[in-house]
Amino acid sequence: MIFLHFYSIFAELRPDIPEIPQIASETFLRRDDARKWTRQAETLVDQGLPPNRSPVARLHTFGDLVDLHIADICAVGKPPRRSKAATLATLKGDLGKEKIGHLATS
Template structure:
């Protein structure tokens, strides 16, 4: 049974007590309070967890992405560079799409569009994985009535079409001539501020990733032993706290210490 109380501010507080469950919300209009109370009672009758009004009002996939990011930031796990970039891309492509319209057909069309833009099988597979992550997060954490089955079906379809799968294996390394031309392009550009040429040489010498190079600190360098601490090195399971020390020497034609 729902109880409605008009507050001194003019807003309406609605309280729902049903089958031992209690939940309350505040609305500006009584009609909004009544609609929420009716849906909440139905959720309790179905054995579902009542949804907060703020969460229940989320309708688009972009809003679910923002919800996921906010939740992860609240627990100190804000998305890192790669995940943040992927979520931003999904928001551009699917952000305005109503969650109810995010069905198998729409996801397959998204996959075809991404492939036409140049996304490879592995990249597209990661995109589909993040879509499922956002939807399953909304369902598991907030009890929103979203379905993840269409994502699984779309992945199967895209895999059958050859658009999702393992990445293309690299069959060669860049030649020295290609590296020289690439480095010269940046070194001879008077408008170039970042020392990209030095970064390229250092990356080849150490096999470090871009994020690892750009996040290195002077305090991570041990001058006496010529060792460098790499923080949170990429790991398929968990890179948080996966710190490693590597020697800086010349073993690839480029001197990491130079």
């Protein structure tokens, strides 16, 4: 039996400057990654900067999503092989400039 744990972090970060509090959240597979992200977000808030945005929040086009997928699978040590790389390249070429909000499932 396989158990998969996710570590979700939701933080309301209140800087010393009386402004609207910064809200940041992220989900991680590894607890160490969650702790690292939390430290980085706290450091940025202490410096008066907004916390890190999720990589998904920075996506604007379908091509960005394909690039994120390739980066994710390469990060775990399984880069796309010939067939998957060709499929992703075709998808990116055909739909890469489309805004994510304009895509439909049907």
